[in-house]
Amino acid sequence: MSDASRKLVSSGSPYEREVGFSRAVRVGNIVEIAGTAPVGANAPGDMYAQTKRCLEIIAQALRDAGADVRHVTRTRVMVTDMSRWREAARAHGEMFGDARPGCTFVEVSAFIDPEWLVEIEASAVVDD
Template structure:
């Protein structure tokens, strides 16, 4: 897979408008973009609920990782961006439910706002897929 760049779309209408991909794989490296808590119907999942929104962000990112040939076990770094960092434990609970055994490096940061004011959290993920044994 060395030298091959593959993009993954989640179907978000913002992707072509902004010019980004949900995830990109280049060789063994996979990066998932800032992922917002958008449901399949296009509305915010869990308004007011940081845990539910974080879980939704992780669902979307995990699906993109899998499409790029990675899994949660391959994750090296996560970034959790919150509009209210005092609610970090709610996001951390959702993160821990997925990553307790993986334990990637993780950063929680506060941001002033997101594109949609209902979004309380966004998640970014970086992964490295092990080389296939031949």
């Protein structure tokens, strides 16, 4: 694989340089979006608002990678409290209702920032 076929997408997250990751990486027609936290959501305790923020960041990363929400084939939604999964699912459904990617919800013990309630990963295949 040549470096020319690998496109790195940054969201400007302060963690990207420190951790050494890209928000998204596109190789050929495949786009992988890293775990996306609700950076800048300013919504402590609000699972729905935090999920919406994660999805906004993901949508921008997709655009920056030359893809769109309709290209998403899989999402992984990680929440700190599974009893609140429907709040995150509502936001997920609003964004992906037509695309209907494969989706997994998992409960985790914590994220880097203790105020974060959700983090989302996504995979996409650009078909056009």
